[in-house]
Amino acid sequence: GAGVSQSPSNKVTEKGKDVELRCDPISGHTALYWYRQSLGQGLEFLIYFQGNSAPDKSGLPSDRFSAERTGGSVSTLTIQRTQQEDSAVYLCASSLRLSGQGNYGYTFGSGTRLTVV
Amino acid sequence: DAKTTQPPSMDCAEGRAANLPCNHSTISGNEYVYWYRQIHSQGPQYIIHGLKNNETNEMASLIITEDRKSSTLILPHATLRDTAVYYCIVRDNFGNEKLTFGTGTRLTIIP
Numbered sequence: 001g002a003g004v005s006q007s008p009s010n011k012v013t014e015k016g017k018d019v020e021l022r023c024d025p026i027s028g029h030t031a032l033y034w035y036r037q038s039l040g041q042g043l044e045f046l047i048y049f050q051g052n053s054a055p056d057k058s059g060l061p062s063d064r065f066s067a068e069r070t071g072g073s074v075s076t077l078t079i080q081r082t083q084q085e086d087s088a089v090y091l092c093a094s095s096l097r098l099s100g101q102g103n104y105g106y107t108f109g110s111g112t113r114l115t116v117v
Numbered sequence: 118d119a120k121t122t123q124p125p126s127m128d129c130a131e132g133r134a135a136n137l138p139c140n141h142s143t144i145s146g147n148e149y150v151y152w153y154r155q156i157h158s159q160g161p162q163y164i165i166h167g168l169k170n171n172e173t174n175e176m177a178s179l180i181i182t183e184d185r186k187s188s189t190l191i192l193p194h195a196t197l198r199d200t201a202v203y204y205c206i207v208r209d210n211f212g213n214e215k216l217t218f219g220t221g222t223r224l225t226i227i228p
Binding site for chain 2: 004033035042043045048056059091093105106107108109110111
């Protein structure tokens with residue numbers, strides 16, 4: 001597609017349930033990032049995938065959070081045993097990295113608004 | 118850790134140039150300056166980036182001081198749709214891939 005697509009756009013879940021959030025990056029973009037933004041707050045980095053390299057998971061807040069990227073394209077962020085503090089907008093971005101030339105700007109999706117009740 | 122300092126908020130009259138400052142006094146030689154903006158309820162949008170030369174594109178101009186310790190994003194003819202939070206970020210383009218967003222400047226365009 002023309003942009004980064006995220007689904008669902010909104011998700012309401014009960015505390016303790018698991019959720020999966022999906023990100024379809026721009027075709028050909030080798031780098032994929034997950035961020036989250038709590039209400040009225042800035043963007044918090046979660047995890048970064050680049051090609052076949054091991055992902056940078058340094059931003060994941062707890063072991064309840066995990067992410068995978070299958071086939072170098074679609075990514076899924078999974079939150080297990082959701083808590084109310086997990087409520088936020090989860091944003092995915094992708095970028096094109098040309099070897100030896102570094103990254104260009106990110107293109108962000110519209111996010112998934114997660115509400116844990 | 119954000120390496121930039123921006124004013125928390127600014128107003129600008131519609132049709133005038135909006136000049137958004139950013140201080141990055143600890144920037145290193147291989148770090149670029151990136152600008153993004155986030156309009157309410159949307160994901161951030163890339164605007165422009167530069168290393169040491171001034172840059173211009175269809176959205177904005179980026180003026181970087183000679184010592185690279187500060188920069189200014191210029192929206193030449195601000196419209197109401199430019200109301201957003203503007204983020205100034207420094208990052209090297211090799212190795213440290215993730216963008217670290219600070220608190221940004223909330224720009225309000227006044228009709």
